Amino acid sequence: MGFEVLLKGNNMIRLLEGLGVALKISLISVSFSIVLGIILGMLMTLKNHVINVITRVYLEIVRIMPQMVLLFIVYFGATKAMGINISAETSAVIVFSFWGTAEMADLVRGSLISIPTIQYESSMALGLNRLQTYIYVIIPQIVRRMIPLSINLITRMIKTTSLVMMIGIVEVLKVGQQIIEANRKSSPNAAFGVFATILILYFIACWPISCLSKYLEKKWEN
Amino acid sequence: MDFEVIFSYMPLYIEAFLLTIKIGWIGIAISIGIGIVLAFVLHFKIPFVSQIAKIYVEVFRNTPLLVQLFFIYFGLPKIGLSISAQACGAVGLGLLGGSYMTESFRSGLEAVSPSQTESALALGMTRAQLFQSVILPQACSLSVPAIVANVIFLLKETSVFSAISLMDLMFTAKDLIGLYYNTTECLFLLVIFYIIMLLPVSVLGSMVEKKARVRMFGA
Numbered sequence: 453m454g455f456e457v458l459l460k461g462n463n464m465i466r467l468l469e470g471l472g473v474a475l476k477i478s479l480i481s482v483s484f485s486i487v488l489g490i491i492l493g494m495l496m497t498l499k500n501h502v503i504n505v506i507t508r509v510y511l512e513i514v515r516i517m518p519q520m521v522l523l524f525i526v527y528f529g530a531t532k533a534m535g536i537n538i539s540a541e542t543s544a545v546i547v548f549s550f551w552g553t554a555e556m557a558d559l560v561r562g563s564l565i566s567i568p569t570i571q572y573e574s575s576m577a578l579g580l581n582r583l584q585t586y587i588y589v590i591i592p593q594i595v596r597r598m599i600p601l602s603i604n605l606i607t608r609m610i611k612t613t614s615l616v617m618m619i620g621i622v623e624v625l626k627v628g629q630q631i632i633e634a635n636r637k638s639s640p641n642a643a644f645g646v647f648a649t650i651l652i653l654y655f656i657a658c659w660p661i662s663c664l665s666k667y668l669e670k671k672w673e674n
Numbered sequence: 675m676d677f678e679v680i681f682s683y684m685p686l687y688i689e690a691f692l693l694t695i696k697i698g699w700i701g702i703a704i705s706i707g708i709g710i711v712l713a714f715v716l717h718f719k720i721p722f723v724s725q726i727a728k729i730y731v732e733v734f735r736n737t738p739l740l741v742q743l744f745f746i747y748f749g750l751p752k753i754g755l756s757i758s759a760q761a762c763g764a765v766g767l768g769l770l771g772g773s774y775m776t777e778s779f780r781s782g783l784e785a786v787s788p789s790q791t792e793s794a795l796a797l798g799m800t801r802a803q804l805f806q807s808v809i810l811p812q813a814c815s816l817s818v819p820a821i822v823a824n825v826i827f828l829l830k831e832t833s834v835f836s837a838i839s840l841m842d843l844m845f846t847a848k849d850l851i852g853l854y855y856n857t858t859e860c861l862f863l864l865v866i867f868y869i870i871m872l873l874p875v876s877v878l879g880s881m882v883e884k885k886a887r888v889r890m891f892g893a
Contacts, residue, residue: 454752515826516872517865518833520844525861532857607736614738618837625744632748644752647745651737658736 454645457635466631467646470624471653477541477616477623478609481548485609486602488549489556496561507557514554520615522547527619544616548609555605563597600669607658607665614654624650679859683850690846691867697763697840698832698871702825704768709775716776717783727776734773740834742766747838759840763832771828778824782817783809818886822879829872843867 458464496507526543530536538546567590575585617625628646635642712727734742743766747759757765786809794804836845847864851857 512876516830516876517868518830518844520833520836521861521864521868524844524847524864528851528857529861611736611738614740615834617740625741628744641752644749647741647749651733651741651745654737654741655733659732662732662736 454639454641454643455649457631457639457642457645458649460635463631466627467624467649467653470622470627471657473621474613474616474623475610475657477544477621478548478606478613481545481552481613482606482609484545484549485552485556485605488553490560492553492557493560493564496557497564511554511558514551519547519551519612520618522550523615523619540616540619540621543619544613544621548612551612552605552609555608556602559598559601559605560594563594563601566597567593596672600665600672603661603665603668607661610658610661611654624653675862676856676859679854679856680863683856683859683863686846686850687843687863687867690841690843691871693760693840694832694835694842695871697760697835697842698767698829700764701767701771701832702828704764705771705775705824705828706821708768708772709779712772712776713779713783716780731773731776734770735777739766739770739831740837742770743834743838759835759838762838763835763840763842767828767831770831771824774824774827775821778817778820779813781820782813785816786812815886819883822883826872826875826879829875833868 458467492507495503523543526538526547527540530538530543571589572585575589580588613623614625617623622630628650632642632646712731715724715727718724743762746757746766747762750756790808790812791804794808799808832842833844835842836848839845843864847860850860
């Protein structure tokens with residue numbers, strides 16, 4: 453079946469290292485996305501026309517442009533058009549943060565506007581000042597709505613980082629291909645075993661996170 | 675930007691564009707079919723089949739399309755299941771989308787409140803009537819936003835097809851960049867064609883969403 457290739461030498465360890473590269477890129481991008489997304493999401497709730505138009509265009513670009521196209525534009529396009537040389541890892545982080553920030557900002561905006569004005573009014577009636585209103589009333593509710601969704605963003609980021617292979621980063625899929633090529637003669641069926649293993653590895657990386665997100669969403673529903 | 679180059683590349687891009695659209699929409703049709711069937715299976719908790727459906731949904735939702743395609747295209751032929759690149763693209767996209775669509779349809783079915791079922795039964799409706807004229811219409815409008823989002827997501831995912839050497843937009847762009855080194859023009863055309871492909875869907879999707887919302891609360 454081709455699974456035996458993985459037991460040869462340090463093939464399995466190399467594969468795991470490859471997964472590590474993909475996970476590293478996705479975690480860095482997620483951190484950027486969450487911080488920038490929260491700021492942008494808050495800006496979007498301000499009723500400023502200029503900000504509104506710019507963010508609408510930004511969100512629409514992210515909504516309709518495949519991440520792969522953005523990767524190519526940053527990695528190949530920027531070098532050719534502007535003469536700046538960005539490494540593959542950096543361009544992956546730039547693209548995935550650009551994408552993640554838009555997703556996150558939309559979530560933040562959604563949860564901010566879903567808090568009814570009556571809550572602000574009630575807190576004022578109870579004699580809380582603006583800061584207290586935010587600390588005791590608004591932020592706890594927003595956090596409960598946002599945490600499951602941001603965790604979900606992590607799994608989507610991990611899945612999307614598999615694309616970095618296309619701009620030449622050696623991550624788990626590329627390592628898999630190398631292993632298959634190197635063992636073409638000795639085990640011709642390696643492709644099945646190696647790709648099945650990679651599929652399982654991605655599943656092991658993403659599934660617990662999805663479960664956690666689903667669990668928190670249910671727990672904090674009300 | 676050299677417009678002569680752009681015009682000379684146009685036919686190649688149009689060909690790739692048509693292929694991408696064809697495979698993309700076949701994949702989406704498959705995914706909607708899978709989604710509807712499995713949503714019913716999960717909703718009615720049909721024994722055994724619903725367990726398999728659950729595993730399928732979890733596996734495909736938690737792995738990237740690129741890895742799935744590699745497995746189907748390069749892995750499966752080793753155990754005697756080989757299909758063409760085009761079929762692999764459509765099937766891969768359909769299977770990935772099927773898992774997302776199942777979730778959307780199922781959450782639509784579940785979002786119809788139990789009091790509606792009880793009221794319909796109290797009015798003397800049969801199970802079939804209840805399902806046909808109370809639950810199904812509401813579940814459909816409830817799941818519209820998620821389905822529109824899924825369709826856009828799946829059309830975007832078609833860019834991954836280039837990895838299994840399907841001559842789609844991405845592949846054409848990469849090929850032309852490699853051959854003639856006109857990076858700016860090739861990427862410009864790529865962006866334009868993706869906009870042509872996705873902007874109408876995005877705009878139309880928002881309109882359908884608004885219609886569905888009106889039907890939900892208005893009628």
